[in-house]
Amino acid sequence: MASHQDISHKAGEIVGQAQVKKDDILGQASHAANDAKDKASTHDQSAAQTASDLKDQAANFLQQTGEQVKNIAQGAAEAVKNTLGMNTDNTSNTNNPTTNPTNNPTNNPSTRI
Numbered sequence: 001m002a003s004h005q006d007i008s009h010k011a012g013e014i015v016g017q018a019q020v021k022k023d024d025i026l027g028q029a030s031h032a033a034n035d036a037k038d039k040a041s042t043h044d045q046s047a048a049q050t051a052s053d054l055k056d057q058a059a060n061f062l063q064q065t066g067e068q069v070k071n072i073a074q075g076a077a078e079a080v081k082n083t084l085g086m087n088t089d090n091t092s093n094t095n096n097p098t099t100n101p102t103n104n105p106t107n108n109p110s111t112r113i
Contacts, residue, residue, distance in 0.1 A: 081087040 078087065
């Protein structure tokens with residue numbers, strides 16, 4: 001029959017083995033948690049960078065679109081001015097008789113009577 005000392009010794013061995021096993025499992029869990037945290041951090045940084053890139057692209061797109069709309073509006077205004085003969089810019093349309101001084105009889109003294 002086993003003595004009280006043998007049982008205590010066996011119990012101590014079992015407790016020691018359980019402690020080692022527990023420490024091993026906790027170490028693996030901690031390592032897995034750190035890996036998951038690192039991956040999540042990397043994904044968060046990647047997502048933040050992607051969001052920032054998309055924001056910049058959207059801002060550039062809106063700026064370009066605004067410039068295009070402005071240019072179209074300026075072109076339309078010039079076309080209306082040209083149609084109404086109100087364009088004061090001589091370089092825009094040299095065929096407009098009101099802005100071309102050589103075709104205006106009041107500026108040409110040889111045509112006066």
